Amino acid sequence: MTTAKDLFIIAMDPQPDRSVGQGDLSLALAGAELIDLIEAEAVALDGDSIVPGQQSALDDRLLDEAAAVLAQQAPYEQVEDWLWRRGRDLAAAYQAALEADGQLARGRSGRSLFGAERLEVVDSPARRQALSRWEAEEPVLAALAAAVGIMSGASEEEPNLDENEAATTVLAVVNDAVMELEAVRQRRSIEKAAFANVWRGP
Template identity: 75%
Template sequence: MSTAKDLFIIAMDPQPDRSVGQGDLSLALAGAELIDLLDARAAALDGDRIVPGEQPELHDELLAEAQTVLTRQPPYERVEDWLWRRGRDLSTAYQAALEEAGQLTRGRRGLLPFGTDRLELADTPARRQALGRREADEPVLAALASAVGIGGEDSVDEPRHDDEAVTTVLAIVNDAVMELEAVRQRRSIENAAFANVWRVP
């Protein structure tokens, strides 16, 4: 399993305090893919730009797809731009892939046969592996999870890792998630102001 799939599974695990937004998760999934590509030497960082590396055979379909869409001509793509481009609707792609693989199942909410379908994690080795990485507080997964509001807050402000390139990616993921939240808040304020205009007698 890839780091991105482990992250998606963790995000799907029932959270009593907070649900994870699809946009936040998509950005973090794109970051997780990039970290796995760095680990596989399929990419490297030059500052904050992604330089394509070797082209190893990747056995994860979505990770292999990520490898094929790397920008291969200079000037190479910035990590931030990669997150926004690759991250577009990425959580939906991971949901579909995990459903197809039997990692997610659809259960029914309520007793009636026409109750609303809901996605649930199947009890599989992949789920146990992902939750095991989370319980072990594996640094990369913990930092990505923290960026989208899962688990502790320790690694949100200053994500740290022994590998400088990984640290760079984690920090940029965190910045992108905060930027998305700022956009949400701005739109919420604008929408509220617009609604108030129509309430004026």
């Protein structure tokens, strides 16, 4: 399992205080993919630019897909641009992939991330791995979850990623992108309310 799939499973937890927006989650999933690609040495960071590394199969269809769509020659893509491009509808892609793998099933007590259909995570080695990383407060997973509003509850301190400069860079950009998306939502909400008031009249 990848960090992105572990994050998706954590986001599917039916607890009411863990509601996650599709856009926020998609951005964080793109960040998780990039961190896994860096860990696998498939790519590296040169400042904020993503440069290609070793070309090898990554034993995960979505991660292989992510590596395949990265720029292989200069000018290289910036981390921020990658998050917005790769993140488009990425949460839905992970939902479909986990359903196809039998990791998600329809159920009454599950979570509905997109649309009315409720899904729940099937008890499996993949789920147990994700929960193990979560309960151990694995720094990268904890930081990605926090970026989309999922807190572990065990500690209010930020995860310590001082020894992983590349992951720290990616996580900082993920946080900025999520905040930018929230600002766009708020602006649209204000504009919608103002438009409604115009039609409503004095």
